[in-house]
Amino acid sequence: MKDIIFDPPTKFDFKCADYVPFRDREVCERLRKISGKDLEKHWNPEQQHPEFNIKVMMNPHPVLIATLFSRLKEAAEKGEKYSMLLGNPEPDTYIPLAQLINYFQVDCSKLSIFAEDEWADDEGHIAPETYEAGFAHSMLKYFVYQIDPKLRMPLEQVHYPTNANIADYSKIMEEETEGGVSIASTSPGWTGHLAFIDPQSEFHVDTLEEWLDMGARLVTLHPLTVAQNSLHGVFGQSGYIQSVPPRAATVGPRDVKMAKERIEVHSLATCGTYSSWQRMTSRLVLHGPVTPAVPSSMLQLWKTQVYVDEAIAAPFGCEEKVGY
Numbered sequence: 001m002k003d004i005i006f007d008p009p010t011k012f013d014f015k016c017a018d019y020v021p022f023r024d025r026e027v028c029e030r031l032r033k034i035s036g037k038d039l040e041k042h043w044n045p046e047q048q049h050p051e052f053n054i055k056v057m058m059n060p061h062p063v064l065i066a067t068l069f070s071r072l073k074e075a076a077e078k079g080e081k082y083s084m085l086l087g088n089p090e091p092d093t094y095i096p097l098a099q100l101i102n103y104f105q106v107d108c109s110k111l112s113i114f115a116e117d118e119w120a121d122d123e124g125h126i127a128p129e130t131y132e133a134g135f136a137h138s139m140l141k142y143f144v145y146q147i148d149p150k151l152r153m154p155l156e157q158v159h160y161p162t163n164a165n166i167a168d169y170s171k172i173m174e175e176e177t178e179g180g181v182s183i184a185s186t187s188p189g190w191t192g193h194l195a196f197i198d199p200q201s202e203f204h205v206d207t208l209e210e211w212l213d214m215g216a217r218l219v220t221l222h223p224l225t226v227a228q229n230s231l232h233g234v235f236g237q238s239g240y241i242q243s244v245p246p247r248a249a250t251v252g253p254r255d256v257k258m259a260k261e262r263i264e265v266h267s268l269a270t271c272g273t274y275s276s277w278q279r280m281t282s283r284l285v286l287h288g289p290v291t292p293a294v295p296s297s298m299l300q301l302w303k304t305q306v307y308v309d310e311a312i313a314a315p316f317g318c319e320e321k322v323g324y
Helices: 025-032 036-040 061-078 091-103 135-142 166-176 208-212 223-229 253-257 278-287 295-301
Strands: 052-057 082-086 111-115 117-120 183-186 217-220 247-250 262-266 304-309
Touching: 025 278, 036 052, 036 278, 052 295, 061 082, 061 091, 061 111, 061 183, 061 262, 061 304, 091 135, 111 135, 117 135, 166 253, 183 253, 208 253, 253 295, 262 278, 262 295, 278 295, 278 304, 295 304
Parallel strands: 052 304, 082 111, 082 183, 183 262, 262 304
Antiparallel strands: 117 247, 217 247
């Protein structure tokens, strides 16, 4: 048998699978090579808002909690209304935030909160708040009911998508918040989705402007979103894709656009390991083209503070000796 000679690596060209939302390999390779503090630069200043700010730091999660708490406390002290658009499930955000509210005795009577999304079944029936893996369940259990009853917001100011309200969810949000939530807190999924704004048919329109004006609706989840969530604790972290609902109710791009403040955190890894599907997604979101194929890229258009964990900003490439 002829000996195999390990010459320098050769290029192997191929087209991405059809289900991959963003398939421009040339752009992806350019973005892959940006790492560390270089991620903080504006690589596309002609499209990025001057106040689209990126900060690479160790463990940005406490900064998110501090931001939500300080904004709420300031509004409460002034006797002003305040509103939050929140991702779920986030017990590690909710529990310390609720404890800070209790410790500092912050009056939440004028706080309104909105869950970004909720699971739905194959027929479009939205999961109830009693569903253990549900987003409303998490928000109620780990945030709302952790707040001292004498400080807690009225339950009519706690909102999440339901079968009864999904058609009017964006309208309800705009009316209660007088034009848009005070702050939208987000983090991108594997497809680059924001909330469950996936690159799917329910969000297909002819122009970017039309897409950015789309409100809340039901959506069929992208296969990568199902795979991603099978690794989440609520579904056992074991690739049990059959247990992940196939559809969801979600806010739309308009709800994020109308927010008065936006904060985004990129810090998701597989239980603290180096392994992370978010590392490449982060680069596409931050410096790729603004496109519905990478929904969170919309944030480049507006004033937004993005915090990127150093682990997500780390360089990456072919690691021949490393498996899963």
